[in-house]
Each structure stands twice: as C-alpha cells, then as structure tokens.
Amino acid sequence: MAQSIDELVRAVERLFSVPLLAVGSGGSFTACHFARHLHESYAQQPAISLTPLQAVDRRTPSSRMSILVPTAGGNNPDVVAAVRLLTENEPRSLLIVCGDPESRVATLASRYEMVDFAPFLLPSGRDGFLATNSLLAFCVLLTRAYARVAGRPALLPKSLKSLLSESRIGRRTTSQEKEFQALLERNTLVVLHGPSTAAAVVDIESKFTEAALGTVQLADYRQFAHGRHHWIAKNPTTTAVLSLESEDDGNVSAQTLSLLPEEIPIKRVSIPGQGPIADLAGIIEGFYLAAAAGHARGIDPGRPGVPSFGRKLYRANAFRRSRKEDAIPPWKARPIERKAAHRIESLVEEDRLPFWLSSFDDVVQQLADARFQGIVVDYDGTLCHEDRRADPLPPDIVNVLTDLLKSGLVLGVATGRGKSVRERLREALPKKYWPQVVVGYYNGAELFGLSDPQLPDGTERVGPELAELALAFQADRLLESGKLTLRRKQVTLSQMRGLTLQALCEHAEAIISHVTPNTVRVMRSGHSVDIVPQSVTKLAVVERVQQIAGQGTDPILRIGDRGCWPGNDAQLLASPFGLSSYEVSSDSSGCWNLAPAGHRGHQATLGYLKQLSINKRGIRFSWRPGSGG
Secondary structure, three states: OOOOOHHHHHHHHHHOOOOEEEEOOOHHHHHHHHHHHHHHHHHOOOEEEEOHHHHHOOOOOOOOOEEEEEEOOOOOHHHHHHHHHHHHOOOOEEEEEEOOOOOHHHHHHOOOOOEEEEEOOOOOOOOOOOOOHHHHHHHHHHHHHHHHHHOOOOOOOOOHHHHOHHHHHHOOHHHHHHHOHHHHOOOEEEEEEOHHHHHHHHHHHHHHHHOOOOEEEEEEHHHHHHHHOHHHHHOOOOEEEEEEEEHHHOOHHHHHHHOOOOOOOEEEEEEOOOHHHHHHHHHHHHHHHHHHHHHHHOOOOOOOOOOHHHHHHHHOOOOOOOHHHOOOOHHHHHHHHHHHOOOHHHHHHOOOHHHHHHHHHHHHHHHHHOOEOEEEEEOEOOOEOHHHOOOOOOHHHHHHHHHHHHOOOOEEEEOOOOHHHHHHHHHHOOHHHHHHEEEEEHHHOEEEEOOOOOOOOOOOOOOOOOHHHHHHHHHOOOHHHOOEEEEOOEEEEEOEOOEOHHHHHHHHHHHHHHHOOOOEEEEEOOOEEEEEEOOOOOHHHHHHHHHHHOOOOOOEEEEEEEOOOOEOOHHHHOOOOEEEEEEOOOOOOOOEOOOOOOOOOHHHHHHHHOOEEEEOOEEEEOOOOOOOO
C-alpha cells in the first residue's frame, strides 16, 4: 500500500478504454483473473484471462485491445516468449507487472517503446513453489491503480486481518486443519462461488493441483445447477462442498446448498466485501485452505518437491515457429496486416492477399523512386513519446535530425500545440540550423520559421469562426468537468475521466452538427480532441517546406502517428509519401506503416529517419526490409 504507483497508473490509463487480455501462467493466472475482474468493474470494458499458449494462438488482431502480463519472476520461458510474440502483434498497449527489474522479461521490454514495464520489489522476497505474497501484492497494486484511474476509492482495508473471515489470521495451522477436516477427508472438493469470487476459486484449484493437495472442481452457483451436480449424485461418499459466499451473492448460495443431500459435507465461508475486494479476500482464504490441506496430507505447499520430468516440462520451448509455412516474409506481412486489419492467413483464405501485396509493392516502389525536397513530421507521439511530450526531445531523435539538417534537409514540424514545441525544438537543435526548420502550430493554423522571433498566439480566446461553437462547448454539462483550451483557430478538449477519447470525439461532433455543421474539422490526438476551421490543415506545413526548399515539384516525405480518421495526421499522411509510426488508414495507396513488428511512435520514426540519405539529387528514402534503426 505504501509503494508509489504513478508509473503503473499511467500504464493502466492506456489500457483502460479498450478490451483487455490478461495473460499468465501458474499463480500469475490467478492475477489475470483478478485483473479481468478489475477491468470489467472499473473500466466497464470486456476482459478475458488467457494462458500464454492461448494468447499467442489467438486468430483475431489485437490492435484494438490491450494486454496485461503479471509475472513475479519474469524469467519463465512461456512468459518471455509470450511477451515477444504479443508485442509483435502490436496491441493498443502492453503492460508487464513484474517482481524482478533485472529479469529476462525486463530486458525484452526495454527493446520496445510501446511496452510499459512496471517493476515492484516485493518486501516479502521470493515466493515458494506456489504464488502467495507476489499474488497478493499484484492484486493490491492493480486495485489501487484501477481505482485511481477511474476516480473511485480503492476500498482496500488498512490491514490484512480486515480481509479475513472469523479473524483467521490469528489461528494456528492445526485449528485451520480441524476447521476443514470434514472436507479434506474426501477425495474431491467441489468449490461453489459467485461472480465476485471467480479469481479466488481459480487460485484454489491451481494450488490444490500444483501441490498435489487434492482434486478440485469449480462452478458458480447457477452453472452447478446445469448438470454439474450430477457428480455429487454419483459420488456422494467421496465428495465435499466448499461455498465461498460474498455479500454480492444474495440468497443464491443458501438456496443452492439447502437442496444438496444431507450426507455431503458442506463448509460455508463468509467472504467480506464486495466486487474485487471480495475476490481478494477469497484469494487469501484460499491460502489458508491450501495450508490446512498441506498439513493434513503431510505436504509443504511451498516446497512440494518437483520431479525431474517436471523441470524439463517447465523449461521446454513450446513457442518455436517455422517460417517455412509463412505465405510471405514477416517484414512484408506486418505492414499488410496493419493495413488490412486481418491476419495474413485470413487474407489468403479470402483471396484478398494479392490485392494487398500489389498495393504494398506499388507504395514501396514509389517511395524508392522519389527524391524528396524535405520532410514534415508530427511532434507528439512521433518525435517523442506521447506520455513524455513535455520533456526534451529524445537524444537519439535529436542526433539523427541534426545530422540530416547538417546535410541540408528542410524540416517541417506540424503540431497541435503552441510555443512549448518551439521551446523544445530550440533547445534540441543547433541554432545555425533553425532557418531550415518551419513549424506549423495548432495543426497548421500558424506557420513560423524556428528562427523567427514571432510566437504563436497563445491567448485564451477564439476567432469568429469558432466563437459560437466555443460557447456551446462551455455550456455543455458533460464537458464542464473537463479542460477546454481556446486558441484563435483551435478549440482543444482534453481527455476527461469517465469518457474515452473516441466518446469525447463523438460528443464534440454531435454538438457541432447542431451548432456549426460543415464549417469545422474534428481531429483526435493521443491525448485530446482538436476542433479547427475547415481551412486549417497540416498540409500548410508541406506547402511551406516546398517553398523553402525551392526544388520544383519534388514531393515531401510526411511522418505522423495518427493516420486513421479522425486522427490529426490523417490528412497529412493521405499520400503514397505518408508514413505512419502507429495508426494507418484503410487507403491502400498511402499512409502505410513500414516499421518492424512491435516498433511504434518515436521508435518507428527513428527507424524511418535513419533510412534517409541526402545527395545533390535530393533526399532519398532507402528502405531496407525489416530494418528499424
């Protein structure tokens, strides 16, 4: 509870507004089920728990969902392989919560800008054979983070004791065994539960199976009524029932248990709390049940002994993949999958692959044949990481831009922001190259050279084209809790709690359709929604770069991260010479993302810039398949 979760909160914010895949093995699989509960409760989005093998084998694209991978040690072969392969599938975001900042997973995560790695040093140290302290820690940390992002109280108690029924923490192991004695004398334990303790029962089954403590069957109260009760009818002398009953279960548990045969031993455990807190309490109850079972059977659940074949199974690499069966090489497959929003095998089955292959080859050939006058790049999410847009430009970007400017490059920067971008560029680039740089502020509404003394107009007011619309936004009850920024030719709605950027964009368009239809454009960045007059465009930066370069009709290379409408780079990248570092449009003739699998944002842009060469004939994009800088 005392550890800082600021980084974890920022990562949870990124996965909050889309469906979630929680991926893990062993004890971490319980953490996945718990994360699923949190995501559905706090984010109000669907979530599913998968093992690494299931997650990697999914046939649906993951670009519209996020992935969470909890792992205590971060070194087991399944989680390392899963992180590598899932990153290459490019989900919306990927968060790894890990108990070891020096693990193999940590090293792998450092290669990809799109991966959020949240390490936590657990004061309890390493777990034994079964996940206990790490599982409890991850559940508490994730609960705190989700609650903060949702703007709701976490409702976590101050002490562990408050989560236990009957003050269990003060009782000895021998008394625990006596409490569960009637259950443990039977071969099979049927564990019944409600929706609020679904992760808890998964953990009970995991611990009983992994430590060989007994046979466990799981069912919620109503699933049990649909046939699973037949096991008890046929095995009444070898079966017992444990019922985990939270405050959310109402009378369904009592009604179910009252109908069971009298000879079946039944233990009812009252779980304090509701929702995810009840799930957490149920997980801890499972720890004590496993301890009692281990004592009764003479097995230490933390050190049950691992057979030699078990070690070999654990270390086996189940994720080796032969490239011989690939329809096309990966460096060509990934850009096509991004564009088509389908896997290559689906495109083959539907006979759509030839179209995309032809489109891909055409665009790559046009890029190779072109000699560019200059380049125009977006700023947030393209030259810098979206979350660190207020920081200085990354040194690797500064170095490659400086080298290009030294070679005579004319650079345009198109941004939705104002003078803060000017400050970052001036502190990053040598002053002697400022005359070669033009900046289009507020999505191209104001154009100035970096060496010009003029500043973009940052006064808090709108011009006549946006005045009526600004008043409507200010009067809107839903938007009054958010941040509204007014500029002469731009209104910016910052992302607000309880409303995704997509929902905010749609709400803005609904207001516009009533107030000033067909007069403005709505654009979305990674953190806000901008509304500008129809005359405002980032293409103005392209035209200014052409004027400065003065090389006739040679094209301009464009790079941005939001090429899918209503992204704020959609218009800029709608060209065979538009390259995306993240989102692409569905147009086969432009806005392709050629970056290596798993490269996004600043990392993808860096790869593009490193492939530019300048000579007397102009700027050439010397794209090498699979290269990424």
